[in-house]
Amino acid sequence: MMGEFKRLQKEQYELFTVKQHDYGPHNISMGTDLKTKEDVNFALMALVIRINDKVNRLMNLIVKKGGAEGAAEPALDAFSDLANYGIMAQIVANKKWGK
Numbered sequence: 001m002m003g004e005f006k007r008l009q010k011e012q013y014e015l016f017t018v019k020q021h022d023y024g025p026h027n028i029s030m031g032t033d034l035k036t037k038e039d040v041n042f043a044l045m046a047l048v049i050r051i052n053d054k055v056n057r058l059m060n061l062i063v064k065k066g067g068a069e070g071a072a073e074p075a076l077d078a079f080s081d082l083a084n085y086g087i088m089a090q091i092v093a094n095k096k097w098g099k
Contacts, residue, residue, distance in 0.1 A: 011080075012080065012083055012084055012087075015080065015084065016088075019084075025097060026098070028043055028046070028047065028088055028097060028098075029092070030043050030046050033098075034097055035095075040092060040093060040095065043097070044093065047085055047089045050085055051082060051085050051086075051089075054081050054082050055082070057073075058075060058078050058079070061078075062075060
């Protein structure tokens with residue numbers, strides 16, 4: 001179990017680096033520099049919206065459709081995104097995003 005957790009963390013990190021290369025840091029910071037409490041809260045609110053989208057997608061696939069796979073993205077991809085969004089929110093809250 002511990003080995004699998006570590007393997008998945010490495011996989012998550014690799015996915016994060018690829019996505020950051022594609023998107024850059026401003027999609028999460030919402031174009032701000034995260035210097036003020038309002039900037040941080042704005043970025044966190046945007047992450048909450050992304051997290052909510054993933055949770056609702058999972059609710060639809062797993063709860064309502066009994067585990068059916070989505071046409072565009074497997075349920076495990078949504079779980080993967082949620083894991084990274086949680087870490088990203090902590091980085092934003094610590095004002096380390098984009099630095």
